[in-house]
Amino acid sequence: MTFLKHIPAALALALAALAAAPQAMAQPLRIVIDEGVIEPMPFAIPDFIDEGGASDYARDIARVVAADLAGTGLFREIPAEAHISRVTSFGAPIAYQDWQAINAQALITGAVQASGDRIVVKFYLFDIYSGQPLGEGLQFAGTPATWRRMAHKVADAVYSRITGEGGYFDSRVVYVAESGPKNQRQKRLAVMDYDGANVAYLTDSSSIVLAPRFSPTGDRILFTSYASGFPQIYLMDVGSLRVQSLGEQPGTMTFAPRFSPDGSTVVFSLERGGNTDIYALSIGGGGLRQLTNAPSIETAPSFSPDGSQIVFESDRSGSQQLYVMPASGGEPRRISNGAGRYGTPVWSPRGDMIAFTKQNQGRFHIGVMRTDGSEERLLTASFLDEGPTWAPNGRVVMFTRESAGAGGQSALFSVDISGRNLRQIKTEGAASDPAWSPLLP
Amino acid sequence: MTFLPKALLIVAALGLAACNNPDRFGAGGPGADGGMGAGGIDTTGLGDPNDPNSIAYFNQRIGDRVLFAVDQSTLSAEGRQVLVGQAGWLMSHPDYAIIIEGHADEQGTREYNLALGARRAAAVQDFLISQGIAPSRMKTISYGKERPLEVCSDETCYAKNRRAVTVLSMGAGA
Structure with missing residues (x-):
C-alpha cells in the first residue's frame, strides 16, 4: 500500500475547491454512528477507470465497494444513470457542481491496472460539499485473485474516514455449513468473506x-468435532488445514473453545x-x-480484549446467567439481571460491550449490554437466534437464526448494535455458528 | 497435557483436503475424503423382540430410553423403573457394553445443551452404577440438540427429544 503522489490533481482540486467556496458552509462529511436515526449518506461511485487490461475489475471492484458501503445501512448509492458528470481519467478535476446537483455527498473515484499476475487499485474519496478530497489517495496492489479484498480495503478506508470508526469489510467468517x-x-x-463470497x-x-x-490473527481455528466419536476440541491451521487434537482426556467431553487475545491460550468447557x-x-x-x-x-467462556477477565455462562443460580471472573479464575460476579436466560456471551473487540443470546417467554434474542450488565439492549427476536460474533470494529454482530418446524433451517444474519440493519448473509446452503476474523492485514 | 498421537490420524484424514487445495484457505469440495476416527464397524443383529436375549428385546420391551422435563436431568419414577429393567438385563448379559447418549430439545443454546445432555447421560450412568453395573462397561456421550429424534417445533416433539438412550454394543464387557 502506498500513497499516491499526484500533484497536478491536487492543484486542480484546490481550484475546484475555490470554485465551490459557497458550499463550504455545509456540514463536514461525517456520519456519527451513535446518533439515533440515521439518514443514509448519498454517495456516487462511477466504474473505476481501466488503466490497462482491467475492464472487468474496474467495474466489479466499484460494485463491491458500493455493496459494502450500502450494506451498512449508513450509505445510499446514487445510481450511475443519475450521474451528470463522467469521470474520464483518474486524477482529472472533479466537477463538484455536477455531483452537488444530484445530491451526492461523497464521491469515490478509482482506477485499476492489470498486468500479468498483478493488479493495482487506487482511489480518491471526495467531500462534495466542501469541494475537496477527504484524505489522501491510496493504492493497493496484489494478485488478481485478491481483487475482492482490494475492493473491501477501499470500502474500509472510505467507511473509516467518514465514520471515524475502524472498518470491517476486509475480513472473513468461519462457520458451519449445514445440509440434510x-x-x-x-x-x-467453511470459511467465507464477510459478505458470503469466496467460500x-x-x-x-x-x-x-x-x-x-x-x-x-486469523491464522488458526478452534472448533469442536465428534471425529474421535466423542466431542473434543481441535486446532486447525488455516493455511495448511492441518488439525491437531488439544489434550484429549478419556472419559471427558471438551467443547466451547476460544482463544485468549494473545493467541497462546485456549479457554473451553470440560465435562466429567x-x-x-x-x-x-x-x-x-x-x-x-x-x-x-x-x-x-x-x-x-470469552476473554476481555485486554486478557484480564473472562465472561461466561453458568446455571449456578438455577438458570443460565452471565458472569465475569478474573482470567486466572476466582470469584465470579453475576452481570445479567433481566428476565429470562442468558447464554453465549462474547466480549466486544472494543472492550465496551458484551453480546449474548437471551431466551425469554419462548423467544430468542441477540442482545448487548455493558460489561457490568447495565444498558441491556435486545437487537433481534425470533423463534431461535443464537451465538453472536463481533465484527472487527465492534459495531455489528453476526449470529445464527434457525426457523421452526420439521423443515427448519439455519442461516446467518447480521445486525448493527443499534438494532438497525438486520440482514441475511448469502451462503451456499444452510449455515450456523459464525465467527468473525479480525480485519485482515 | 500434550498433544496425543491420535491427532496424527485426524491430521491424516483432514489433511487430504489440504493436499488437494494449495490456496490459503483451501477449497475442499463436498466429496473431500473423510473417515475421521471411523475405526472398525461391528455388525450385530438386533434379533427378535420376543427373544429375551436379543438387543431388540432390550430396546423395545425393557426400553432403551428415559425422558426428562424441560432443562432437567432428574430421573422420573417411570425413568427409574426403565433403568432398573436395563440394569437387570445388563447383569444377566455381561458380554454387552453400553454407551449412554444424552440429548436435549432445540430450545436452548448449543453449548448449554451439550452440557445438559451430558448431565442427563450421567444421571443414567449413576443410576445404573447404583444398581450394580460396573462403570467400566459404560461410556457416556452428549449430542446436545444436534440429533433430535422428532423434528417438529412443539412440546410433543420436544418431550421425546429430551432423552438419554442406552445403546448396547458387543464386547468390552466387564
Whole structure:
C-alpha cells in the first residue's frame, strides 16, 4: 500500500475547491454512528477507470465497494444513470457542481491496472460539499485473485474516514455449513468473506463439527468435532488445514473453545461425570488449569480484549446467567439481571460491550449490554437466534437464526448494535455458528 | 497435557483436503475424503423382540430410553423403573457394553445443551452404577440438540427429544 503522489490533481482540486467556496458552509462529511436515526449518506461511485487490461475489475471492484458501503445501512448509492458528470481519467478535476446537483455527498473515484499476475487499485474519496478530497489517495496492489479484498480495503478506508470508526469489510467468517434433514444434519467447517463470497470448505461432513473460532490473527481455528466419536476440541491451521487434537482426556467431553487475545491460550468447557466447568490450556503445551469448580454448568467462556477477565455462562443460580471472573479464575460476579436466560456471551473487540443470546417467554434474542450488565439492549427476536460474533470494529454482530418446524433451517444474519440493519448473509446452503476474523492485514 | 498421537490420524484424514487445495484457505469440495476416527464397524443383529436375549428385546420391551422435563436431568419414577429393567438385563448379559447418549430439545443454546445432555447421560450412568453395573462397561456421550429424534417445533416433539438412550454394543464387557 502506498500513497499516491499526484500533484497536478491536487492543484486542480484546490481550484475546484475555490470554485465551490459557497458550499463550504455545509456540514463536514461525517456520519456519527451513535446518533439515533440515521439518514443514509448519498454517495456516487462511477466504474473505476481501466488503466490497462482491467475492464472487468474496474467495474466489479466499484460494485463491491458500493455493496459494502450500502450494506451498512449508513450509505445510499446514487445510481450511475443519475450521474451528470463522467469521470474520464483518474486524477482529472472533479466537477463538484455536477455531483452537488444530484445530491451526492461523497464521491469515490478509482482506477485499476492489470498486468500479468498483478493488479493495482487506487482511489480518491471526495467531500462534495466542501469541494475537496477527504484524505489522501491510496493504492493497493496484489494478485488478481485478491481483487475482492482490494475492493473491501477501499470500502474500509472510505467507511473509516467518514465514520471515524475502524472498518470491517476486509475480513472473513468461519462457520458451519449445514445440509440434510433436521434429525440427520450434516455439518462441515467453511470459511467465507464477510459478505458470503469466496467460500471454501475446511472439513468434510463425516463428523459433527460445532462452533469454530478464529485466532486473534486469523491464522488458526478452534472448533469442536465428534471425529474421535466423542466431542473434543481441535486446532486447525488455516493455511495448511492441518488439525491437531488439544489434550484429549478419556472419559471427558471438551467443547466451547476460544482463544485468549494473545493467541497462546485456549479457554473451553470440560465435562466429567456430567459436570461441566471451565478450563484453560496453553496451546504450546503446558498445564491444564481449572478456572471454575462448581456442580453447575459453566460454559461459553470469552476473554476481555485486554486478557484480564473472562465472561461466561453458568446455571449456578438455577438458570443460565452471565458472569465475569478474573482470567486466572476466582470469584465470579453475576452481570445479567433481566428476565429470562442468558447464554453465549462474547466480549466486544472494543472492550465496551458484551453480546449474548437471551431466551425469554419462548423467544430468542441477540442482545448487548455493558460489561457490568447495565444498558441491556435486545437487537433481534425470533423463534431461535443464537451465538453472536463481533465484527472487527465492534459495531455489528453476526449470529445464527434457525426457523421452526420439521423443515427448519439455519442461516446467518447480521445486525448493527443499534438494532438497525438486520440482514441475511448469502451462503451456499444452510449455515450456523459464525465467527468473525479480525480485519485482515 | 500434550498433544496425543491420535491427532496424527485426524491430521491424516483432514489433511487430504489440504493436499488437494494449495490456496490459503483451501477449497475442499463436498466429496473431500473423510473417515475421521471411523475405526472398525461391528455388525450385530438386533434379533427378535420376543427373544429375551436379543438387543431388540432390550430396546423395545425393557426400553432403551428415559425422558426428562424441560432443562432437567432428574430421573422420573417411570425413568427409574426403565433403568432398573436395563440394569437387570445388563447383569444377566455381561458380554454387552453400553454407551449412554444424552440429548436435549432445540430450545436452548448449543453449548448449554451439550452440557445438559451430558448431565442427563450421567444421571443414567449413576443410576445404573447404583444398581450394580460396573462403570467400566459404560461410556457416556452428549449430542446436545444436534440429533433430535422428532423434528417438529412443539412440546410433543420436544418431550421425546429430551432423552438419554442406552445403546448396547458387543464386547468390552466387564
